[in-house]
Amino acid sequence: MKWIKLLLTKRSLPAVIAAVLIVIAVILIAANTRFTWKTTVDAAPVSTDNGPSPVQTDKNPTLPDLSGFSKVAESDVLRLKMNAATGHFIMEDKRDNEVYYSYPDPKYWSKEKISKTWKQHLASPIMIQYVDFSEPILNPKELSFTPGVDRIKDLKTIPGGFQLTFELPEAGFTIPVQVTIDGDYVETKIIREGTKENKLGLIWVRLYPFFGATHTDGQEGYLFIPDGPGALINFKDNELNVNKVYDESVYGSDMVYQGLDNNRNPVSMPVFGMKSGNKGFLAVLNDGEAYASIVASPSGVFSNYNWITAQMNFRSSFLQYTRKNFADSGFVDFNRDELFGGDRVVRYYILDKANSDYVGMAERYRQYLMEEKGLKKMDAGTSGVPLYLTVVGGDQEKGTLASRYIKGTTTSEAEQMVKTLHELGIANMSVTYTGWQKGGYSEYGRTLPADPSIGGDEGMKSFVDYAHSLGVPVYLDTEYALNNTGAGGFEKKFAAVTNLAGQTIDVRMPYNEDNVSAVSDKFNLKSVEGDMEGYRKLGIDGLVVGRTGQELFSDYNTKYGSSRDEAKDVQVDILKTIQSKLGGVQGLRSNFYALPYVHHIQNMVSDYSYDLFADEAVPFAQIATHGLITYSFDYSNNRDENGNGFLREIEYGAVPSFVFTHADTSDFLSAYGIRFYSTKFSDWTSYAAEEYKRFNETLGDVQDQFIVAHRTLDHNVKETEYERGKRIIVNYNTEPYRYGDLEVPAKNFILLDKEAAKP
Numbered sequence: 001m002k003w004i005k006l007l008l009t010k011r012s013l014p015a016v017i018a019a020v021l022i023v024i025a026v027i028l029i030a031a032n033t034r035f036t037w038k039t040t041v042d043a044a045p046v047s048t049d050n051g052p053s054p055v056q057t058d059k060n061p062t063l064p065d066l067s068g069f070s071k072v073a074e075s076d077v078l079r080l081k082m083n084a085a086t087g088h089f090i091m092e093d094k095r096d097n098e099v100y101y102s103y104p105d106p107k108y109w110s111k112e113k114i115s116k117t118w119k120q121h122l123a124s125p126i127m128i129q130y131v132d133f134s135e136p137i138l139n140p141k142e143l144s145f146t147p148g149v150d151r152i153k154d155l156k157t158i159p160g161g162f163q164l165t166f167e168l169p170e171a172g173f174t175i176p177v178q179v180t181i182d183g184d185y186v187e188t189k190i191i192r193e194g195t196k197e198n199k200l201g202l203i204w205v206r207l208y209p210f211f212g213a214t215h216t217d218g219q220e221g222y223l224f225i226p227d228g229p230g231a232l233i234n235f236k237d238n239e240l241n242v243n244k245v246y247d248e249s250v251y252g253s254d255m256v257y258q259g260l261d262n263n264r265n266p267v268s269m270p271v272f273g274m275k276s277g278n279k280g281f282l283a284v285l286n287d288g289e290a291y292a293s294i295v296a297s298p299s300g301v302f303s304n305y306n307w308i309t310a311q312m313n314f315r316s317s318f319l320q321y322t323r324k325n326f327a328d329s330g331f332v333d334f335n336r337d338e339l340f341g342g343d344r345v346v347r348y349y350i351l352d353k354a355n356s357d358y359v360g361m362a363e364r365y366r367q368y369l370m371e372e373k374g375l376k377k378m379d380a381g382t383s384g385v386p387l388y389l390t391v392v393g394g395d396q397e398k399g400t401l402a403s404r405y406i407k408g409t410t411t412s413e414a415e416q417m418v419k420t421l422h423e424l425g426i427a428n429m430s431v432t433y434t435g436w437q438k439g440g441y442s443e444y445g446r447t448l449p450a451d452p453s454i455g456g457d458e459g460m461k462s463f464v465d466y467a468h469s470l471g472v473p474v475y476l477d478t479e480y481a482l483n484n485t486g487a488g489g490f491e492k493k494f495a496a497v498t499n500l501a502g503q504t505i506d507v508r509m510p511y512n513e514d515n516v517s518a519v520s521d522k523f524n525l526k527s528v529e530g531d532m533e534g535y536r537k538l539g540i541d542g543l544v545v546g547r548t549g550q551e552l553f554s555d556y557n558t559k560y561g562s563s564r565d566e567a568k569d570v571q572v573d574i575l576k577t578i579q580s581k582l583g584g585v586q587g588l589r590s591n592f593y594a595l596p597y598v599h600h601i602q603n604m605v606s607d608y609s610y611d612l613f614a615d616e617a618v619p620f621a622q623i624a625t626h627g628l629i630t631y632s633f634d635y636s637n638n639r640d641e642n643g644n645g646f647l648r649e650i651e652y653g654a655v656p657s658f659v660f661t662h663a664d665t666s667d668f669l670s671a672y673g674i675r676f677y678s679t680k681f682s683d684w685t686s687y688a689a690e691e692y693k694r695f696n697e698t699l700g701d702v703q704d705q706f707i708v709a710h711r712t713l714d715h716n717v718k719e720t721e722y723e724r725g726k727r728i729i730v731n732y733n734t735e736p737y738r739y740g741d742l743e744v745p746a747k748n749f750i751l752l753d754k755e756a757a758k759p
Contacts, residue, residue, distance in 0.1 A: 063106045064085065064103065066090075069082060073161045076094075077350070078091055079091070079094060082161075082179070086125060086147055087126075087164055087177075091186055091350060096352055100211070100212055100348075101212070102210075102211050103122070103213070104122050104123075108304070111215070111304065114304075119303075121144045121302075122210055122303060124145045124146070125208055126177075126207055128203075129203040131201045149170065151166075151169065158178065158180070160180035161180030161187075162178075162180075163191075165194065172198025172200055173197055173198075173202060174197075175195055177190055177191065177207060178191060184350055185350065186347070187286070187346070187347045188207050190207055190344040190345075192343050195314075203315045204293075204312060209295075209311075210309070212274050212348075213305040214305060214306060215304050215305060216236055216306060220235075221235035221274070222235060223246075223273075223298065224361060225246050225294060225308070225613070226267045226268070226620075227265050229619050230358065231608035231609075231614035231618065232616050232618055237299070238299045238301075238304075244297075244300075245302075246296040247311070248266075248294055249267065250285060250290065250292045252268075252552065253266070254316065254552070254554055255518070256318070256498075256553050257318045257499075258317075268591045268592055268605070270284065271283060271284050272294050272310070273308075274306070275356050275357055277356075281351060284346070284347045285310055285344075286345040286347050287342070287343050288345060290341065290565040291340045291344070291564060292310050292344065293310070294309075310346050315334045315335050315339065316334065316340075318332070318334070340563070351364065358618045358710075359707075362620045362621075362624045366628070366706065369625075373596050374596050375596060375628045377628060377704065378628065384428050384700035384701075386430055387426050387429040388600065388655060388657040389421070389658055390434055390477070390660070391409050392659065393407075393410075393435040393450075394407050395440040395441040396439060396442055397672060403672070406440065408667070410455050410662070411455035418472055420685060421685075422470050424685070425692075429472050430472065431467055432586070433460070433463075433474065434477035435674060436451065436454065438450075438451045438452075442484075442671070444479050445487040446487040447478060447480075457537075465539065475541055475586055476544070480545075481521075483517050483519050484517065495520050496520065497517075497518040497553060498556045498558075504517060509673065511671065511672055511673065521567045521570040522561075522562060525570055525573055525577070528577055532582070541582065542578060542584025542586065543578050543586070544588060548575070549575060549587050549594035550588055552564055552568055552591065554567070589601070589604060600630045601629065602631075602657065604622075604633055606633040606649075606654070619720075622652045622707065623706075626706060627703075627706040627707075631654055632649075632655050632657035633649055635676070637676070637677065637679065637688075638659060644732060647749060650695075650730060651730040653699060653707060655699070656688075656695045658688050660681040662681055665678050702722045705726075707722060708721055708723045713737075714737060716731070716733045717730070717731050717744065718730045718732075724754065726752070727754075728751055730744075730749040732747065740759030
C-alpha cells in the first residue's frame with residue numbers, strides 16, 4: 001500500500017480520488033458484486049461482527065448424484081423421486097420421457113465459471129434473505145442451504161410425496177417444506193407452522209428456485225413473466241449483463257410498505273413459466289401468493305442459466321419516519337414483530353411436448369381457473385359482440401371561490417344515446433354510468449343519491465327502465481376504496497388505511513394533485529352492505545368496482561385493519577355481496593382473484609411494460625379467459641394509437657368500448673378526475689356504429705369459444721385461432737403480407753374458416 005501513502009503525503013486530491021476509486025474497484029471485483037435495479041441486491045452474503053457468517057466448505061458446490069434419488073410417488077403422468085441428502089427432487093414425465101430437475105440442468109454444470117458463492121446458491125434447494133436486527137444499519141444478506149453444514153431433519157414420505165425440514169443452525173432458521181404430485185403437477189409448500197427464526201430476521205425464502213433452470217443451447221426457449229397480458233424473455237447467448245432481473249410483487253406493490261409503483265404493469269396473475277425446446281411448465285401460486293414476488297433471471301446475469309421462481313416474502317422494508325413532519329427524515333426498517341402470511345404453495349404444471357409453449361401454459365391456467373376457482377364457460381348463442389358504453393355524468397373543476405360543477409350527461413341525454421345506438425343496429429350493449437354521484441366523478445366515496453344536476457335518483461330510475469326495455473343492462477361506477485367526502489360516515493383517523501407508524505395513507509390524484517384517503521377494506525365492506533337496498537330500488541344490474549379487486553395492501557388500522565392476504569378475502573366478500581344482491585359485477589384492471597365474481601373486466605391491460613426485461617407481449621391472459629368472461633381494453637375514442645389499438649383488440653379477442661359525454665370534451669379540460677381525448681357523443685356516433693359492425697362481423701360468433709392457438713407468422717403478423725376453427729390474421733405492418741394465395745392488407749386483418757388451408 002506504499003503507493004497510496006505516497007499519494008496522500010503529496011496531498012494530490014485527484015490522485016487520492018483515483019486511488020480510492022481503484023481500491024473500490026478491486027474490492028468489487030474480488031467480491032464478485034452484482035447490481036440490479038432493485039434496492040435489495042442479490043449478492044454474496046458478507047460477514048458481520050454482530051451475526052453469523054454464511055459457512056462455506058472447502059469443496060466446490062456440486063449437484064446431487066442421480067444414483068441418490070429414490071421414487072417416492074407416482075401419478076398417471078408423473079413420477080417423483082427424492083434425494084435424501086440434499087432435499088432435491090426430480091420429476092419424470094411419463095408421456096414424453098422428459099426429466100425435470102429441482103436444480104439446474106446438470107448437463108451444463110461443468111460450464112459454469114461463476115463465483116463459488118453463487119454456484120452454491122444454484123446447487124441449493126433453498127435460498128434465504130435475512131437481516132440482523134442488532135445492527136444499527138439493516139443490510140439484507142443472502143445465504144443458501146449447504147450440505148455438510150446445514151441439516152435435513154424430519155424427513156418422511158407422505159401420500160403423494162415427501163416432507164422434510166431444512167435447518168440452518170448457524171443462521172438460526174428452520175423451514176419445513178412439503179413436495180407432492182397429483183395428476184400433471186408437482187406442488188411445493190413452505191409450511192408456515194414450524195417456520196422459525198432466532199436472532200436473525202427472515203425476509204424471504206426461495207424454495208427450489210432453480211427448478212427447470214437451463215442454459216441457452218440453440219433451442220427455442222423463453223421465460224414467461226406475468227407482465228401486462230403476459231410477456232416473454234427469450235433465451236439468448238448473453239454475456240454477463242447486470243441489468244436484467246425481473247422482480248415484481250404479485251398483485252402489485254403494497255402501498256403501506258413500498259408505495260405505489262407505476263413504472264411497470266402490476267402483476268395481476270399469480271403465474272410464471274418456462275419453455276425450453278420440447279419441455280415446458282406453468283407455475284401457479286396456489287396459496288400465499290399475496291406475499292410473493294416473481295423473479296426471473298435470463299442467462300448472463302448471475303450465471304449462464306435461465307431461471308424463474310417465486311420468492312416468498314415474510315417481511316418488507318419501509319421508511320420509518322423520525323419526525324412529526326415525516327416527509328423530511330427517516331430510516332429504513334422492517335416489520336420486526338411478525339412474519340407475513342401462512343403456507344406458501346406453488347404448483348408446477350408439467351406440459352406435454354405438444355403444448356409446451358405460452359399457449360399451452362395459458363390453456364392449462366384456464367383449466368385451473370375452471371377446476372379450482374369455479375369459472376364456467378359462457379353460454380352459447382349470445383347475440384353477437386357486446387358494446388360497453390361508459391357515460392360520464394359530471395365532475396368538478398377549480399372555481400374562483402370554490403369548486404365548480406361540470407355537467408357531462410344527464411340521464412335523459414344518456415337515454416337518447418342508447419336509443420340512437422340501438423337504432424343504428426347495436427342491440428347488444430352494456431352501459432356504465434360514471435360520475436353520477438353528487439358532485440361528480442372526483443367526489444370519491446360518495447354514492448347515493450344521484451346528482452340532481454343530471455336527474456337525481458328519479459332520472460336514474462327512468463333511464464334504467466328505458467335501457468331495460470331495450471334489453472340493455474345498466475351498471476353504476478363506484479369507488480369505495482378512496483374517500484375525500486366523508487360519505488358513508490368515513491373519518492380518516494378511524495377508517496383510513498394505516499401504516500406501522502400509525503400514519504394514514506393517502507393516494508395522490510393525477511390531475512388536481514390532491515391527496516385522497518385510502519379506505520380500509522373492512523370499512524368498505526360495511527359501506528357496500530349499507531348501500532345495497534338503495535341500488536336495488538334503482539333497478540340497476542350491478543356495480544363497476546374501481547380499486548377493489550385491483551389494489552391490495554396491508555392495513556394496520558386498529559379497528560378495520562387487515563393483513564394483505566386477509567384484505568384479499570375481504571375484497572372477495574365485497575364482490576360476492578354485490579353479485580348476490582344486484583346480480584352483476586364488472587372489474588377495472590382486476591387482479592385474477594376477482595375473476596370468479598366478475599363477468600367483465602374494463603380497461604384490461606393489453607401490452608407489456610416496454611422495459612429492458614421482456615422481448616414481446618403475448619395474449620396469455622386473454623387466452624386463459626376468453627370464453628369465460630368478456631374484457632375490453634382502452635376506450636376506442638381514447639386510444640393512443642387508434643389503428644394499432646383496434647388491431648390489438650381484434651387479435652386478442654376483446655370487445656369494443658367507448659366513453660361519451662353529451663357536453664363538449666373541452667368542458668372537462670380542467671376537471672379534477674376525468675380527462676379524455678374526445679368524448680362528445682355526436683362526434684362519434686357514426687364511427688362507433690361502424691367500428692362495432694367490424695367487431696361483430698369478426699368476433700360475434702366466437703364470444704363463447706376458447707382461443708386455442710396464437711402464433712407469429714412474420715414480423716408484426718399474428719394469427720389467432722378459435723376452438724371451432726375460425727382464424728384471424730392481423731398485419732400491423734405498413735405493407736401487405738402474403739399468406740399463401742391470400743393477401744393481408746397493411747394495417748388490417750383477414751378472416752379464415754377451418755377449411756382454409758395453411759400455407
